[in-house]
Amino acid sequence: MNNKEIAKAFQDIADLLELKGENPFKIRAYQKVVRSVEHLPVEVEQLVIEDRLKEVPGAGEAITKKITELVTTGKLGYYEKLKSEFPEGISTLLDVPSIGPKMAMLLSSELGVKSVDELEVAIIGGKVASLPRMGDKITENILRHIQALRRKDQRIPIGEALPVVDEISARLSGLPTLKNLAPAGSLRRFQETVGDIDLMGTADNAPEIIQTFVSLPQVKEVLASGTTKASVVVSGGLQVDLRIVEHDCFGSLLQYFTGSKQHNINLRERAHRQGLKLNEYGITNLATEGLEKFATEAAFYERQGLEFIPPELREGQQEIERAERGNIPKLVELPDIKGDLHIHTDWSDGRDTIEAMALAARELGYQYLGITDHSGGRGIAHGLDAERLRQQISEIKQLNQRISGIHIFSGIEVDIRADGSLDMPDELLTEVDIVTAAVHSSMNQSQEQMTRRIIGAIENPNVDVLAHPSCRLLPDREPVAVDIEAVFRTAARTNTMLEINGMPSRLDLKDIHAYRARELGVKLVINTDAHSTEHLEFMRFGVGVARRGWCEAQDILNTKPLQEVIACLTS
DNA sequence: GCCGTTTTCGGCCCGACTGTTTTCAGTCG
Numbered sequence: 218m219n220n221k222e223i224a225k226a227f228q229d230i231a232d233l234l235e236l237k238g239e240n241p242f243k244i245r246a247y248q249k250v251v252r253s254v255e256h257l258p259v260e261v262e263q264l265v266i267e268d269r270l271k272e273v274p275g276a277g278e279a280i281t282k283k284i285t286e287l288v289t290t291g292k293l294g295y296y297e298k299l300k301s302e303f304p305e306g307i308s309t310l311l312d313v314p315s316i317g318p319k320m321a322m323l324l325s326s327e328l329g330v331k332s333v334d335e336l337e338v339a340i341i342g343g344k345v346a347s348l349p350r351m352g353d354k355i356t357e358n359i360l361r362h363i364q365a366l367r368r369k370d371q372r373i374p375i376g377e378a379l380p381v382v383d384e385i386s387a388r389l390s391g392l393p394t395l396k397n398l399a400p401a402g403s404l405r406r407f408q409e410t411v412g413d414i415d416l417m418g419t420a421d422n423a424p425e426i427i428q429t430f431v432s433l434p435q436v437k438e439v440l441a442s443g444t445t446k447a448s449v450v451v452s453g454g455l456q457v458d459l460r461i462v463e464h465d466c467f468g469s470l471l472q473y474f475t476g477s478k479q480h481n482i483n484l485r486e487r488a489h490r491q492g493l494k495l496n497e498y499g500i501t502n503l504a505t506e507g508l509e510k511f512a513t514e515a516a517f518y519e520r521q522g523l524e525f526i527p528p529e530l531r532e533g534q535q536e537i538e539r540a541e542r543g544n545i546p547k548l549v550e551l552p553d554i555k556g557d558l559h560i561h562t563d564w565s566d567g568r569d570t571i572e573a574m575a576l577a578a579r580e581l582g583y584q585y586l587g588i589t590d591h592s593g594g595r596g597i598a599h600g601l602d603a604e605r606l607r608q609q610i611s612e613i614k615q616l617n618q619r620i621s622g623i624h625i626f627s628g629i630e631v632d633i634r635a636d637g638s639l640d641m642p643d644e645l646l647t648e649v650d651i652v653t654a655a656v657h658s659s660m661n662q663s664q665e666q667m668t669r670r671i672i673g674a675i676e677n678p679n680v681d682v683l684a685h686p687s688c689r690l691l692p693d694r695e696p697v698a699v700d701i702e703a704v705f706r707t708a709a710r711t712n713t714m715l716e717i718n719g720m721p722s723r724l725d726l727k728d729i730h731a732y733r734a735r736e737l738g739v740k741l742v743i744n745t746d747a748h749s750t751e752h753l754e755f756m757r758f759g760v761g762v763a764r765r766g767w768c769e770a771q772d773i774l775n776t777k778p779l780q781e782v783i784a785c786l787t788s
Numbered sequence: 789g790c791c792g793t794t795t796t797c798g799g800c801c802c803g804a805c806t807g808t809t810t811t812c813a814g815t816c817g
């Protein structure tokens with residue numbers, strides 16, 4: 218049973234306990250464990266085997282026992298019993314925003330409603346509005362939420378959200394009185410998907426700023442517009458909120474709206490033990506009731522005796538304990554990156570020439586660029602065969618003599634065939650500077666087959682890097698079934714690097730996998746998989762994932778200067 | 789159900805908003 222399934226079972230337990238009206242703190246305990254399991258870099262099954270469940274934040278004696286039962290038997294008696302106490306489907310009502318446990322139970326007990334569809338019928342039939350404490354406004358609101366739920370209203374990949382923010386920020390940053398404009402929320406934490414966008418800033422003339430914001434050309438609909446805050450929907454359906462606040466509380470406000478929820482809960486619990494109360498306006502000393510304000514987040518954390526915690530780490534894992542000890546890593550940053558080692562050109566399925574890509578890379582300040590076009594393999598458009606790869610190697614040699622200021626590595630993204638063999642003869646792989654291996658076909662293999670296939674490839678001494686290891690595509694294609702832990706252990710043993718692919722639809726390795734690979738001593742490389750010069754900009758997405766994986770520059774090959782990379786690739 | 793620089797019981801993050809209420813419960817982030 219994988220972590221996703223375990224998390225779902227415990228989320229369901231939390232929902233049912235809510236419907237039951239259980240102690241809210243008990244419910245919170247289950248929810249905390251759900252979030253922990255979702256962020257866990259290792260499989261819970263593995264922790265059960267090694268008797269290490271106590272390491273899961275929030276798992277105490279009772280929940281540890283329940284997890285063990287669920288993992289070892291595939292069933293959980295407590296969960297089954299709980300489910301039997303409620304009509305099936307009732308917890309799906311909780312998926313509708315504005316419907317909580319109390320209302321769900323009321324709808325179920327009074328009207329027998331147990332699905333969103335039935336709820337809609339009941340509302341239209343006027344049955345819901347006649348219930349106690351219900352009125353037309355509530356039912357209209359529920360209907361709106363049901364329709365939004367159906368429309369799509371799902372979370373948007375960060376690759377789509379960030380450009381929208383950039384565009385809006387560029388427009389607003391022209392306003393001379395607006396300061397500190399920054400996104401908050403899951404976008405700032407660089408989660409791979411975001412629900413909506415929260416922008417924050419400080420200004421003396423908030424109403425004017427808000428007016429400019431709601432009048433932007435990309436705004437399709439204004440949901441709310443006040444003197445300090447506005448909500449709009451921009452083209453593409455994304456909701457964007459802008460909040461203008463006083464300069465002197467900006468630090469605590471930004472911290473509050475950045476979250477995550479679990480991080481903030483943990484932080485406040487800790488503050489409470491110190492006799493302090495945290496809120497978005499600052500820190501209150503509970504004894505004196507005096508409020509201290511903070512213009513920056515760093516000062517806000519410092520006042521609590523904590524090192525600054527970068528937003529990407531604020532997920533309620535071990536970041537607060539680490540900050541207490543002054544032990545927060547110096548995370549890798551975009552300016553640390555000195556080259557890109559996985560890109561495509563018009564020799565295979567890329568758009569631009571090798572030279573155009575190299576010049577664009579030089580423009581970004583890079584020292585090197587690795588050309589890794591596809592091998593001919595199974596139907597990949599214009600893949601290189603042995604003969605064309607030789608030609609390309611020779612062209613790269615000539616280009617390196619002609620172009621200064623950037624070094625071009627020859628390379629190949631060689632296909633890992635279904636049987637685990639590579640789609641290019643070994644003698645040719647020894648002639649290129651960098652060999653990147655990747656799965657592009659037969660993705661439905663069993664976990665056993667796929668694991669053997671990938672491990673076989675990275676055991677080949679000519680393979681330097683395993684590209685996009687899970688092969689997932691956001692938002693639709695699930696990762697292939699593979700024992701990722703076994704892949705990491707093999708990569709560590711064979712000194713094969715794993716890629717963090719920054720293409721927004723991939724982000725693969727993902728954050729928690731990057732964390733685990735690094736922990737096991739695997740060297741990582743952040744690439745864009747660019748198919749055109751513009752795609753080289755995807756590097757920031759890869760860096761964002763690496764930061765969420767607690768990676769420092771030293772963990773990443775392409776933060777090294779050219780000579781070190783050459784030494785690494787030839788060793 | 790968890791957890792401990794007020795420890796093995798008695799606490800548990802904090803505030804805003806909304807609708808329906810006549811003082812607050814429910815929901816959300």
